[in-house]
Amino acid sequence: MRSDRSGVEQTFIEEARRRQLLQATIETIAELGYGQASLARIAQRAGVSKGVIAYHFTSKDRLIELVVDHVYASSWAAVQPRLAGAGTMTEKLATFVHAEIQYYGSHRQQLLAIGSIVVNHRCADGSLHYPPGAEASVVRVLVDLLRAGQERGELTSFDPLPLAVTVDRAITGALEQWATDPEIDLQAYADELARIFEAAVRPLMTEMP
Amino acid sequence: MRSDRSGVEQTFIEEARRRQLLQATIETIAELGYGQASLARIAQRAGVSKGVIAYHFTSKDRLIELVVDHVYASSWAAVQPRLAGAGTMTEKLATFVHAEIQYYGSHRQQLLAIGSIVVNHRCADGSLHYPPGAEASVVRVLVDLLRAGQERGELTSFDPLPLAVTVDRAITGALEQWATDPEIDLQAYADELARIFEAAVRPLMTEMP
DNA sequence: GACCGGTCTGACCGCATGGTCAGAAATTAG
DNA sequence: CTAATTTCTGACCATGCGGTCAGACCGGTC
Numbered sequence: 001m002r003s004d005r006s007g008v009e010q011t012f013i014e015e016a017r018r019r020q021l022l023q024a025t026i027e028t029i030a031e032l033g034y035g036q037a038s039l040a041r042i043a044q045r046a047g048v049s050k051g052v053i054a055y056h057f058t059s060k061d062r063l064i065e066l067v068v069d070h071v072y073a074s075s076w077a078a079v080q081p082r083l084a085g086a087g088t089m090t091e092k093l094a095t096f097v098h099a100e101i102q103y104y105g106s107h108r109q110q111l112l113a114i115g116s117i118v119v120n121h122r123c124a125d126g127s128l129h130y131p132p133g134a135e136a137s138v139v140r141v142l143v144d145l146l147r148a149g150q151e152r153g154e155l156t157s158f159d160p161l162p163l164a165v166t167v168d169r170a171i172t173g174a175l176e177q178w179a180t181d182p183e184i185d186l187q188a189y190a191d192e193l194a195r196i197f198e199a200a201v202r203p204l205m206t207e208m209p
Numbered sequence: 210m211r212s213d214r215s216g217v218e219q220t221f222i223e224e225a226r227r228r229q230l231l232q233a234t235i236e237t238i239a240e241l242g243y244g245q246a247s248l249a250r251i252a253q254r255a256g257v258s259k260g261v262i263a264y265h266f267t268s269k270d271r272l273i274e275l276v277v278d279h280v281y282a283s284s285w286a287a288v289q290p291r292l293a294g295a296g297t298m299t300e301k302l303a304t305f306v307h308a309e310i311q312y313y314g315s316h317r318q319q320l321l322a323i324g325s326i327v328v329n330h331r332c333a334d335g336s337l338h339y340p341p342g343a344e345a346s347v348v349r350v351l352v353d354l355l356r357a358g359q360e361r362g363e364l365t366s367f368d369p370l371p372l373a374v375t376v377d378r379a380i381t382g383a384l385e386q387w388a389t390d391p392e393i394d395l396q397a398y399a400d401e402l403a404r405i406f407e408a409a410v411r412p413l414m415t416e417m418p
Numbered sequence: 419g420a421c422c423g424g425t426c427t428g429a430c431c432g433c434a435t436g437g438t439c440a441g442a443a444a445t446t447a448g
Numbered sequence: 449c450t451a452a453t454t455t456c457t458g459a460c461c462a463t464g465c466g467g468t469c470a471g472a473c474c475g476g477t478c
Contacts, residue, residue: 013425032335035244041465049427051468056425076455118328126241132382133389158320162379162401169378170371173341177374180342192371200405222445222455247435258457260438265455269436 005194017056020046023158025067030112034120064121068130070111073135078103091169092176093167094141094194101190111175138168146201155201167197226265228252229255234276243329274328275337277320280319283345287312298358299410302376302404305351309380310399320384347377357409364410376406 009042024046025193028037039060043050059062079099086095104111130139134140170193178184233255237246248269249410252259266272288308295304315322327339339345358364367386379402387393 007404016427033329033331035329035339036335038462051428051464052426054467095265113395116328119325120242120244122242122245126245128242131389132385134386159397159401161386162383162398163405165382166402166405169382170375173230173378174371174376176341177343177370179461180340188368189371192368193375195367196372196375196405196409199408202408206381226455248437249435259436260458261456263437 014056017052021053021063022070023057025063025111026071026109028078029067029116030109035114061121064080064117065129067113068117068121071107071114072112074107075100075103076090076137083180087152089145089152090198092145093142093149093197093201095198096145097167097193098190100138101174101186101193105178105186108179115172115176134165136168138171139164142167149201156203157202163197163200167193170196223265225263228264230262230272231276231279234272235280235318235322238276238325239318243325262351273326274338275356277326277330280316280323283319284295284309285346298361299407300361301354302351302358302406302410304339304400305354306376306380306402306406307399309347310383310395310402314387314395315360317388321388324381324385335390342346343374347380348373349375358410367410372406372409376402381407 021042023043025037028042028045032041039050039053041183042063043053053060053063057066072107074174079096083092084097090209118132118167119128121129123129130136139161144162146155146160146164150157150160174186174189178186178189212368230251234251235250237254241250248259248262251272252262255261262269262272267273273407288305291304291308292301295301311357327341328337330338343349352369355364355369355373359366359369370418371385381400383395387398
C-alpha cells in the first residue's frame with residue numbers, strides 16, 4: 001500500500017499505523033518543538049523505523065499538514081455544536097471562549113504541537129504555510145459572529161477584526177499561561193475573558209442588571 | 210580580541226562588526242524564520258565568512274540572546290518615557306498599547322525576528338529559553354499597572370493577569386495582522402484596542418460623557 | 419510446499435548544520 | 449620599515465537531517 005491514499009480503501013493495519021504516527025508526531029512536537037521533531041525521533045517514539053513514515057506518508061511536510069488538519073477538525077467538532085446551541089451573539093461569544101479553552105485544556109499536546117507548527121511550518125518558497133491573518137479559520141468565525149451581532153443591533157458598532165483577533169490571541173494566551181503553569185484555574189480565567197469581551201461589545205447605554 | 214567581552218574595552222571595529230552582525234541576524238530571522246537562519250546565511254548577508262561570527266560571539270545561542278536583549282532594550286526605551294508621561298492608569302494603558310504598536314510598527318524586522326525567536330529558541334535541556342508566562346516582561350509591567358489602578362479605585366476589580374496577557378497578545382496580534390497585510394491602518398487598530406480595554410477596566414456605573 | 423502482495427528494517431545517499439583552526443591579511447605600534 | 453596584534457578566510461570536522469531502496473518478514477491463497 002503506497003502512501004497518501006487518505007480516506008479510501010485502507011487496510012486495518014494502515015489505518016492504525018497512520019493514527020499511531022500522527023499521535024507520535026503530535027507528542028514529539030509538543031515535547032521538543034517543531035525544529036527538533038525529526039523523522040528519526042518521531043519514528044523512535046512510535047517504536048518503528050524511519051522508513052515506515054515514508055511508507056505511509058508521502059513526505060514529512062505532508063505528515064505535518066495532516067496533523068494540523070486532524071487537530072483543527074477535532075477542535076471544531078467539539079466547539080461547533082456548542083456554538084450552535086447558544087442563543088444571543090453575546091452568549092455565542094462567551095461560549096466560543098469557553099469551548100475553545102475547554103477543548104485545548106484537555107488536549108494539551110495538540111495545543112503545543114499546533115502552536116509550534118503554525119509559526120514554523122513553511123512552504124518551499126520560505127513563506128509560512130499557515131500565515132497569521134484575517135483568513136485564519138478562528139478569526140473568520142469570530143468576525144462573522146460579531147458582524148451578525150451588530151446587524152441585529154445586539155452589539156455596539158465597532159470594527160470586528162481587531163476584537164476577533166484579540167479574542168483568538170487571548171484564548172491562546174490563556175492556554176499558554178496554563179501550559180506553563182498548570183496551577184492556573186482555566187475555568188476562572190475563561191470567565192474573566194468572557195467578562196472582558198462582553199464589556200467590549202455591550203452597547204454603552206444598556207447595562208445588564 | 211576574543212568573543213563576548215560585552216561592553217568593555219571594545220575596538221571601534223569590534224563594536225561596528227557586532228552591530229552589523231546583530232542587524233544581519235535580525236534581518237535573516239525576520240525573512241527566513243528562526244529555523245532557516247543558519248550561521249552561514251547570516252554571515253553571507255553580512256558579507257563575511259562564518260568564522261567572523263565565531264570570532265565575535267561565543268556561540269550562535271549567545272548571538273540570538275544578544276539580539277533579544279537589544280530589541281527588548283530598544284523597545285522599552287521607546288515605550289517607558291511615554292508611559293511615565295501619562296496621567297491616569299486608563300491613560301497609561303492606552304498609551305502602552307499605542308506606544309508598543311508604534312515602536313514595532315516602525316521596526317518590522319525586529320518584530321518578526323523576536324516573534325520567531327521566542328517561540329523557538331531553546332535551552333540545552335530542550336525547554337523554551339523564553340517561555341510564555343506571567344514572568345514575561347511586558348505582562349509583568351501590565352499586571353503592575355492594572356493593580357495600581359485598582360488600588361486607587363480608578364479601575365474595576367478583576368484578576369489583572371488575564372487582562373494583562375490579553376493586552377500583550379492583542380498587541381502582537383495587531384502587529385502580525387499588519388505584518389501580513391500592510392494595508393491595515395495600525396493607528397485605527399490601536400485606537401480600537403484601547404477602546405476594548407478601556408471598556409473592560411471601566412467601573413460599571415460611571416459612564417464617561 | 420510455492421507464491422504473493424502488503425509491511426517493515428537497516429544501511430545508505432547527498433546535503434546542511436554549528437563549530438574549529440592554521441594561516442593569510444590588515445591594522446597598529448615602535 | 450619591521451614587528452606585533454587584531455581581524456578574517458576557507459577548508460575542515462562530526463553530526464544529524466529528509467529521503468531512498470534492496471531485501472527480509474509476514475499472513476493468506478492456491
